Amino acid sequence: MKLRVDDITADAKELAFSEPQGEINRALGLGPIREYRLEGPVSVVLSYYSAGTELFFRGELTAATVATCARCAEEFVAPSGRSFRYVLAPRSIGDDSNADLRAEDLEFSLYEGEEVNLTPLIREQMLLALPTRPLCRDDCRGLCPRCGANLNERECGCVIESADARLSVLRSIKVRRPN
Ligand SMILES: [Zn+2]
Ligand SMILES: [Zn+2]
Numbered sequence: 466m467k468l469r470v471d472d473i474t475a476d477a478k479e480l481a482f483s484e485p486q487g488e489i490n491r492a493l494g495l496g497p498i499r500e501y502r503l504e505g506p507v508s509v510v511l512s513y514y515s516a517g518t519e520l521f522f523r524g525e526l527t528a529a530t531v532a533t534c535a536r537c538a539e540e541f542v543a544p545s546g547r548s549f550r551y552v553l554a555p556r557s558i559g560d561d562s563n564a565d566l567r568a569e570d571l572e573f574s575l576y577e578g579e580e581v582n583l584t585p586l587i588r589e590q591m592l593l594a595l596p597t598r599p600l601c602r603d604d605c606r607g608l609c610p611r612c613g614a615n616l617n618e619r620e621c622g623c624v625i626e627s628a629d630a631r632l633s634v635l636r637s638i639k640v641r642r643p644n
Contacts, residue, residue, distance in 0.1 A: 466583040468513070470520070470576070477514040483507060484587045486528070492588065501595050504529040504542075509587055520553040520581060526590055532599035536607035537615050547594035551586055 466482050486503035493501050511524035525548050532543040549572070556577040574586060606616035614621035 466509070466587070467580045468583065470579050470581060473513055473515045473520050473581070475514055475516065477512050480511045480513070482509055482511070484509060484584060484591075488584075489588055489591050492592065496592075500533045500535065500599050501543075501545075502531050503591075504531055507587060507591050509583075511583070518555050520551075520576065522549075522551040522553070522583075522586075524549055524590075526587060526594065528591060528594075530595065532595075532601075534601035534605055535598045536600060536605045537617055538608065539601055539615065539617075541599075541601040543599060545591075545594045547590055549586075549590045549593075553581060 466484060468480075472478075483506035485506050489507065490503055493499065493503075505528065507526050507528045509524055509526045511522060513520065513522045515521070525546065527544065527546040530543050530545045531540050533540050551572055551574055553574050553576045556575040601617075608614065609616055609621045609623050609625070611623040611625060612621050614623075
């Protein structure tokens with residue numbers, strides 16, 4: 466999504482649009498967050514205005530995402546959403562070192578030319594909207610470490626020794642050790 470800088474005025478305007486999910490899914494597949502996939506485009510509702518040369522954006526995005534549970538590896542539908550704000554300043558104006566410093570702030574970015582490209586900002590915010598460790602439910606029991614059964618679906622009957630149990634065995638061996 467691109468906006469013409471001339472169209473961004475002191476009067477706030479609203480805009481609803483959607484960003485295609487293709488590039489975001491590619492980034493998810495290549496990056497550290499592989500547990501997610503977007504099922505459709507990202508819906509964005511945005512309001513924007515200018516004050517001097519700075520451009521102000523406030524928006525909300527939502528997307529239907531499918532996540533892979535970090536415990537049981539089952540896929541589940543996880544709607545994702547996030548509110549965001551950006552302030553964009555023209556690249557050509559101002560002290561460069563100061564701009565670099567502020568550019569590290571997620572909510573600050575630069576624009577140049579006659580257009581503002583919102584697509585990279587939306588992609589960045591979409592990735593931030595995804596929790597790093599998705600769980601299909603808070604009390605997901607995960608997979609049996611011995612046989613791999615999904616413990617949400619069935620009890621596999623495997624006996625898993627806890628650390629405490631192993632410790633007590635060690636203790637009893639010591640006690641029984643002959644002199
Ligand atoms: Zn799970
Ligand atoms: Zn098992």
